[in-house]
Amino acid sequence: MSTRIAFLKGHGTENxxxxxxxxxxxxxxxxxxxxxxxxxRAGIGGDGLLHVVRSAAHPExxxxxxxAEWFMDYRNGDxxxxxxxxxxxxxxxxxxxRAGHVTEGDLAVATRGGVKTVHIDKAGDVTVxxxxxxxxxxxxxxxxxxxxxxxxxxxxxNPHAVAFVDDxxxxxxxxxxPPFSPAAAYPDGVNVEFVVDRGPRHVAMxxxxxxxxxxxxxxxxxxxxxVATARRxxxxxxxxxxxxxxxxxxxxxxxxxxxxxxxxxxMTGPAVIVAEGEIDADWLENAVR
Numbered sequence: 405m406s407t408r409i410a411f412l413k414g415h416g417t418e419n420x421x422x423x424x425x426x427x428x429x430x431x432x433x434x435x436x437x438x439x440x441x442x443x444x445r446a447g448i449g450g451d452g453l454l455h456v457v458r459s460a461a462h463p464e465x466x467x468x469x470x471x472a473e474w475f476m477d478y479r480n481g482d483x484x485x486x487x488x489x490x491x492x493x494x495x496x497x498x499x500x501x502r503a504g505h506v507t508e509g510d511l512a513v514a515t516r517g518g519v520k521t522v523h524i525d526k527a528g529d530v531t532v533x534x535x536x537x538x539x540x541x542x543x544x545x546x547x548x549x550x551x552x553x554x555x556x557x558x559x560x561x562n563p564h565a566v567a568f569v570d571d572x573x574x575x576x577x578x579x580x581x582p583p584f585s586p587a588a589a590y591p592d593g594v595n596v597e598f599v600v601d602r603g604p605r606h607v608a609m610x611x612x613x614x615x616x617x618x619x620x621x622x623x624x625x626x627x628x629x630x631v632a633t634a635r636r637x638x639x640x641x642x643x644x645x646x647x648x649x650x651x652x653x654x655x656x657x658x659x660x661x662x663x664x665x666x667x668x669x670x671m672t673g674p675a676v677i678v679a680e681g682e683i684d685a686d687w688l689e690n691a692v693r
Contacts, residue, residue: 408682411441412499413448416491416530416675418620418656422450423499423677429461435483440691441683442481447691448683451619452489453479454496465514472514474500480615488517488561490623494530494675497522502677517561530675534560534624536667537631540589546596547583548576555584555596556632560669563594564628568636572600575610578618597625599633607633608653620656627669630661641665 409431412423422441424431433455442450455477459465465475476496478489493513500506501524513520521533538559546555546567551574555565565584569575575582575598582596593614602608609629611622630650634640639648641663649662659673 409685409688410680411448411683412502412677412680413450414454414495414498414675414677415656416494416621416623417654417659417673419452419489419491419622419654420450420620421452421454421492421495422448423454423456423495425456425499425503427456427458427461429457431455433479434692435479436692437688438479438483439481440688442483451481451613451616452486452492453481454492454499455479456496456499459514464516468514468519472512472519474505474511475514478515480613481617482615484615485516486562486615488515488520488624490532490534490560490625490627490671491621491673491675492623493520493522493532494623494671494673495677497524497530497532498675498677515561528674529672531670531672532623534627534669534671537628537663537669539631539635542586542589544589545585547585548574556628556635557589558628558631560624560627562624563590563592564597564625565590565594566597566599566628566632568632569598569600572598572608572610574598575612578610578612580612580617581614582612595622595625595628597622597629599629602651602653605649606651606653610655621654621659623659623671623673626652626654626659627661627671631663631669634663642667 459469459475523531553567555567634648
């Protein structure tokens with residue numbers, strides 16, 4: 405490990421990330437190291453970590469290298485691995501732009517949830533092609549305290565349970581994962597979204613992200629919410645033949661989600677780099693002992 409390790413800090417609608425550039429995949433980032441970096445009091449602080457690696461240099465992404473030069477090796481704040489992070493992809497793209505690896509326009513980013521298409525526009529927003537949602541069959545419920553709600557099972561490359569509630573305060577503190585049933589629906593845990601209506605094609609949500617707790621925003625969660633809301637509203641684009649666009653308010657801002665008639669979903673929102681610096685390797689070594 406080198407004496408100092410470069411890092412940046414960024415966020416997308418206040419879903420924040422430690423960014424570690426490591427093009428040739430030379431750094432060892434075990435879960436305890438990631439958790440130390442993401443610690444908000446003793447580390448840099450973040451909901452997750454974006455490990456920036458060339459696809460060809462990472463065994464999980466090498467098969468995608470011909471279509472996507474860069475791989476977003478995403479980790480949750482507790483160090484666990486996640487398939488995908490929608491806000492993270494936007495911030496990842498913003499880092500690539502800042503570093504001079506890409507310019508405004510279109511690019512492809514490899515993730516564990518597949519290759520994602522990204523567009524960086526001149527106005528500053530970033531749009532991510534999030535792929536198609538899968539809606540596994542079967543009834544799911546989530547619970548907070550004495551409240552229990554039916555939830556829509558939506559998979560955006562990672563699992564979500566979307567529950568419509570009367571008041572977002574009913575979600576409680578969301579520090580710990582809301583219980584769900586049946587357990588077999590989500591064998592690896594689940595992101596849980598609580599949703600209220602704000603107006604026509606306009607909702608607001610809170611989310612518990614597995615491995616991170618409540619976050620200020622969740623991109624895949626916002627997509628899952630838009631998909632679940634469209635089905636509830638009878639606006640399934642596959643049925644109507646028309647795209648469905650929803651504005652989704654999250655605690656950290658606003659995202660715009662469009663599901664097209666072919667099922668492809670696009671998410672548009674801001675992505676900001678707020679700082680960069682160096683991690684002291686001695687601190688990092690001591691932090692994970």
